[in-house]
Amino acid sequence: MKPETATIVDRTAPAHLNDHDLVPHQIVPGVLYEKKPAKRPDGSVAEGLFNVWITLDNQKQYNSYTTEMVKGVIMGFREASNARDVVSVVFTGAGDKAFCTGGNTKEYAEYYAGNPQEYRAYMRLFNDMVSSILGCDKPVICRVNGMRIGGGQEIGMAADFSIAQDLAKFGQAGPKHGSAPIGGATDFLPVMIGCEQAMVSGSLCEPWSAHKAARVGIIMDVVPALKVDGKFVANPLVVTDRYLDEYGRIIHGESKTGDELMKGKDLLKQGTIDLSLLDAKVEEVCAKILMTFPDCFTKTIQELRKPKLNAWNANKENSRDWLGLNMMTEARTGFRAFNEGPKDEREIDFVALRQALAKGAPWTPELIESLIPKAKG
Numbered sequence: 001m002k003p004e005t006a007t008i009v010d011r012t013a014p015a016h017l018n019d020h021d022l023v024p025h026q027i028v029p030g031v032l033y034e035k036k037p038a039k040r041p042d043g044s045v046a047e048g049l050f051n052v053w054i055t056l057d058n059q060k061q062y063n064s065y066t067t068e069m070v071k072g073v074i075m076g077f078r079e080a081s082n083a084r085d086v087v088s089v090v091f092t093g094a095g096d097k098a099f100c101t102g103g104n105t106k107e108y109a110e111y112y113a114g115n116p117q118e119y120r121a122y123m124r125l126f127n128d129m130v131s132s133i134l135g136c137d138k139p140v141i142c143r144v145n146g147m148r149i150g151g152g153q154e155i156g157m158a159a160d161f162s163i164a165q166d167l168a169k170f171g172q173a174g175p176k177h178g179s180a181p182i183g184g185a186t187d188f189l190p191v192m193i194g195c196e197q198a199m200v201s202g203s204l205c206e207p208w209s210a211h212k213a214a215r216v217g218i219i220m221d222v223v224p225a226l227k228v229d230g231k232f233v234a235n236p237l238v239v240t241d242r243y244l245d246e247y248g249r250i251i252h253g254e255s256k257t258g259d260e261l262m263k264g265k266d267l268l269k270q271g272t273i274d275l276s277l278l279d280a281k282v283e284e285v286c287a288k289i290l291m292t293f294p295d296c297f298t299k300t301i302q303e304l305r306k307p308k309l310n311a312w313n314a315n316k317e318n319s320r321d322w323l324g325l326n327m328m329t330e331a332r333t334g335f336r337a338f339n340e341g342p343k344d345e346r347e348i349d350f351v352a353l354r355q356a357l358a359k360g361a362p363w364t365p366e367l368i369e370s371l372i373p374k375a376k377g
């Protein structure tokens, strides 16, 4: 700070600062809260200013969030939102496999399945988590360190900016596992990418590459993460060197096929993952934010959040109720199937379910058991 500014600050700043926090200064296991020095675009440290990193840390379960972790995320965003010395919030996951794959399917299957009133109470917390991101008084940058699936995609899309390493995948899982992606995806996707592509991404559960997510507008940027022989290479599983196929259809970011895909998989095996370019890009955006007027920046993002926020606020209470009741039927079946089924068979027999319902069969425990894949032998 310049000496004359420091003198003015000494004279005018209150001697005692009120604490506006409602929460204890503690984040739960599974959610890390870390203050890192804010840096100017030239890399020099801006004394006394910080960026907060909120990290989902449940790597064994792909950083899926348990009920306790949801509480931790809410508290983390609240704390960062209130902190006077915090410029930006970086929301990320531990490791390089997943940012987050949504709600914890083990907890869903073993605690919430068949327990709608409990899941409804959980959904109050989940809704508050999404709202805490959309209402954060600091800009939120999602550092997409790996796949962003299901509720992970929803809390990621609630952030203001997303930057991904290019091996990350993006998409929904609900309609395959017994849920509807109404924890934000059905609200955010249409305003972010238009109704048609929102329909594709939200309902068909086919993950998109990071390159495709950047192309359609779900994320702001993408950086390579795979290093082969000491050099960064683009995700070798998707097309990144051509925009159109011979018929003029866009193929950039689409999955390779055949021999090309096999070669890509071989290359992937040879390499190691290095997230240094991701971190550099995240720092670059944080530094750009640092070099703005704080209130004007905040007002700008608050206005730009409104299309997402308005859709979210219009639907979140109904969504919560529907998801609670759905824990009696499809979620009860689908999440148990994912949790209990053999590794290679974690989805129910969708045709058998549709056939049973076409005959008017009720949702009995026997029906549910019969639909869940069992280990053979």
Ligand SMILES: CC(C)(COP(=O)(O)OP(=O)(O)OC[C@H]1O[C@@H](n2cnc3c(N)ncnc32)[C@H](O)[C@@H]1OP(=O)(O)O)[C@@H](O)C(=O)NCCC(=O)NCCSC(=O)C1=CCCCC1=O
Residues within 6 Å of the ligand: 060, 061, 062, 064, 101, 102, 103, 104, 105, 106, 126, 147, 149, 150, 151, 152, 173, 174, 177, 179, 180, 182, 183, 323, 338
């Ligand atoms: C497609 C996957 C994300 C990744 O598949 P793959 O790369 O094949 O890895 P896996 O072997 O499946 O996973 C590695 C281990 O992580 C465990 N895992 C992964 N995701 C979760 C999770 N969400 N909860 C708990 N554990 C998880 C997995 O079991 C493996 O461990 P193991 O010990 O078994 O080897 C695939 O993993 C996948 O589809 N995951 C589940 C995604 C999902 O259904 N998420 C919940 C969606 S619903 C949701 O999030 C909601 C949010 C709020 C509103 C309501 C709602 O439904």
